[in-house]
Amino acid sequence: MESSHEEIFGKAYDLKLIRRLWRFIIPYKRLFWLAMLLLPLLQLFGLAQPYLMKVAIDRYIATSDIWGLQGVALLLLLAVAGEAVTSYIHYYLTMLVAQRSLADLRVAIFSHVQKLPMSYFDRNPVGRLVTRMTTDVDVLQEMFAAGAMTVISDFVMLGWIVVIMFYLHVKLALVSLALIPPMFLAINFFRGKARRTYRLIRERIARINAYLGEAISGMAVIQLFVREEKSYREFDELNAAHREANQLSNLYEAALYSMVEAAGSVSVALLLWYGGGEVLHAVIGIGTLVAFKEYIHRFFVPLRDFSQKYTVMQSAMSSAERIFHLLDTPVAISSPAKPVVPKPFSGEVRFDDVWFSYKEGEPVLKGVSFRIEPGERVAVVGATGSGKTTTIKLLSRFYDIQRGSIKVSGADVRDWDLQALRRHIGVVLQDVFLFSGDVRTNLRLGDEDISMERIEQAVRYANVERFIDRLAGGLAAQVRERGSNFSTGQRQLLSLARVLVFQPEILVLDEATSSVDTETELLIQDALEKVMKGRTCLVIAHRLSTIRNADRIIVFHHGEIREVGSHAELMQKQGIYYRLYQLQYQSEERKLGGLIGETKTQD
Ligand SMILES: Nc1ncnc2c1ncn2[C@@H]1O[C@H](COP(=O)(O)OP(=O)(O)O)[C@@H](O)[C@H]1O
Numbered sequence: 275m276e277s278s279h280e281e282i283f284g285k286a287y288d289l290k291l292i293r294r295l296w297r298f299i300i301p302y303k304r305l306f307w308l309a310m311l312l313l314p315l316l317q318l319f320g321l322a323q324p325y326l327m328k329v330a331i332d333r334y335i336a337t338s339d340i341w342g343l344q345g346v347a348l349l350l351l352l353a354v355a356g357e358a359v360t361s362y363i364h365y366y367l368t369m370l371v372a373q374r375s376l377a378d379l380r381v382a383i384f385s386h387v388q389k390l391p392m393s394y395f396d397r398n399p400v401g402r403l404v405t406r407m408t409t410d411v412d413v414l415q416e417m418f419a420a421g422a423m424t425v426i427s428d429f430v431m432l433g434w435i436v437v438i439m440f441y442l443h444v445k446l447a448l449v450s451l452a453l454i455p456p457m458f459l460a461i462n463f464f465r466g467k468a469r470r471t472y473r474l475i476r477e478r479i480a481r482i483n484a485y486l487g488e489a490i491s492g493m494a495v496i497q498l499f500v501r502e503e504k505s506y507r508e509f510d511e512l513n514a515a516h517r518e519a520n521q522l523s524n525l526y527e528a529a530l531y532s533m534v535e536a537a538g539s540v541s542v543a544l545l546l547w548y549g550g551g552e553v554l555h556a557v558i559g560i561g562t563l564v565a566f567k568e569y570i571h572r573f574f575v576p577l578r579d580f581s582q583k584y585t586v587m588q589s590a591m592s593s594a595e596r597i598f599h600l601l602d603t604p605v606a607i608s609s610p611a612k613p614v615v616p617k618p619f620s621g622e623v624r625f626d627d628v629w630f631s632y633k634e635g636e637p638v639l640k641g642v643s644f645r646i647e648p649g650e651r652v653a654v655v656g657a658t659g660s661g662k663t664t665t666i667k668l669l670s671r672f673y674d675i676q677r678g679s680i681k682v683s684g685a686d687v688r689d690w691d692l693q694a695l696r697r698h699i700g701v702v703l704q705d706v707f708l709f710s711g712d713v714r715t716n717l718r719l720g721d722e723d724i725s726m727e728r729i730e731q732a733v734r735y736a737n738v739e740r741f742i743d744r745l746a747g748g749l750a751a752q753v754r755e756r757g758s759n760f761s762t763g764q765r766q767l768l769s770l771a772r773v774l775v776f777q778p779e780i781l782v783l784d785e786a787t788s789s790v791d792t793e794t795e796l797l798i799q800d801a802l803e804k805v806m807k808g809r810t811c812l813v814i815a816h817r818l819s820t821i822r823n824a825d826r827i828i829v830f831h832h833g834e835i836r837e838v839g840s841h842a843e844l845m846q847k848q849g850i851y852y853r854l855y856q857l858q859y860q861s862e863e864r865k866l867g868g869l870i871g872e873t874k875t876q877d
């Protein structure tokens with residue numbers, strides 16, 4: 275869906291898109307209009323210069339009027355200075371408006387992305403979203419910088435030049451402008467060609483970005499499996515394809531550029547050939563000839579830049595389109611207008627005949643029903659892919675279900691205020707995500723209302739104290755991106771502390787499967803025990819101890835609940851749980867049996 279969007283290249287000036295962009299400029303419209311008002315002045319200063327030269331040559335130099343010449347020279351100086359100053363201010367103001375409104379746009383995109391449902395992030399790679407906020411916004415900035423927005427004023431100036439030329443000398447004007455009609459045809463031709471290569475370039479750079487995004491995040495796998503060579507070749511190919519597309523585009527750009535330059539020179543030659551004769555016959559003065567030469571130059575420069583501005587504008591429009599497409603992505607999961615606030619909050623969780631699929635026609639949960647009493651501890655077990663993680667994601671309403679209902683504290687999750695709901699539910703996911711920053715920030719996630727005491731208490735409680743004390747800086751120790759400078763066990767402990775800091779009534783835990791050393795394992799088990807105490811708990815259990823300590827065990831099989839009961843009951847049944855236990859947990863019991871006994875006596 276989105277990818278086909280990358281390929282659509284519409285008009286260079288799409289009014290609907292411009293109008294939407296305009297909304298971001300509105301807060302700075304005074305500055306914007308000020309910049310626009312300077313344009314006619316800028317043109318006036320520019321257009322006056324050739325004319326003043328003509329006057330200086332024909333009227334004063336020809337008659338040796340030194341005083342008059344000095345006067346005109348002064349005017350010329352003023353015009354040059356005026357052009358420089360207004361152009362400076364114009365550019366400065368334009369870019370000021372651009373920076374401010376585009377910064378707003380970036381914030382708008384980010385805040386929208388924050389509200390998007392998880393299903394959106396399943397479908398869209400990170401690289402693409404980052405591109406929206408960086409590259410695409412940069413292209414819009416380029417549009418301001420290249421003056422592509424004000425291309426109309428360029429046309430106005432071309433019109434003025436034509437008017438002045440005809441005013442100065444009709445025949446000379448006709449000769450000077452003779453090459454313009456074929457020029458327009460040629461520009462049009464090359465523009466069409468360039469546009470197609472431009473589309474290729476965009477497609478190929480998108481492929482490079484996507485490839486890089488994946489290769490860099492997966493660098494560990496690439497290195498471990500010694501795929502560097504292959505990965506290098508793949509990248510090299512993508513890069514070469516991009517380079518070739520660029521070369522083609524360069525070819526067209528260069529052709530266009532040199533053609534316009536050449537046409538300009540030929541026009542000047544024509545002017546000299548025809549106008550020179552007129553000067554010799556004393557029909558016109560040399561000054562007129564000089565002025566014409568200058569006007570031709572001022573005519574061809576915007577003509578040359580026009581094709582470039584057109585390209586910039588075109589890419590700006592497609593960037594704007596992609597950005598607005600993202601901004602228009604509906605926030606599928608949002609709080610209802612009048613959210614229900616169950617009081618008091620009981621902590622009861624209830625699934626009633628829940629059907630859910632990520633992709634239509636492929637149900638992942640098929641009629642799941644269960645109830646967790648307030649304060650009850652329920653363990654979920656089942657083979658990989660049986661729908662355990664999905665179940666806990668649904669509880670926090672990361673996705674909406676297709677049938678049935680999920681109730682928390684008696685209210686349907688769809689009737690809850692989303693943020694309120696999520697505040698009641700503490701979730702520890704399998705892979706702990708830590709943000710770069712310090713440990714403290716990671717524990718309170720930027721919530722400054724959370725007191726230091728609460729953090730310290732949570733840290734002590736979750737058995738994190740000991741290793742934090744060993745860190746340089748303690749709670750202020752730096753966490754690198756994704757917590758890469760912490761061990762798996764440390765990250766798990768930190769995530770438990772994080773949940774404790776927020777003191778949710780319901781705890782949802784997807785136990786990490788990666789094993790840690792025995793000492794850390796005991797610390798985690800102990801911390802888990804404390805974190806779960808007094809809370810409604812839904813735990814996807816991988817540890818035998820967690821399962822043993824649960825009040826009830828729910829067994830998932832292919833998206834259905836097949837068995838429910840205590841460990842003893844399920845073992846007696848000799849069903850799925852029994853087999854799972856034999857396969858997965860028995861060896862663990864043998865290994866850790868004694869140690870688990872120890873932790874239990876500590877309680
Ligand atoms: N984000 C997703 N998009 C599409 N399919 C998914 C997604 N997450 C999980 N699935 C599919 O849903 C099924 C259940 O997955 P999951 O709930 O993660 O299982 P478990 O946690 O029990 O291993 C699997 O078949 C998996 O392929």
Ligand SMILES: [Mg+2]
Pocket residue numbers: 659662663664784
């Ligand atoms: Mg899972």
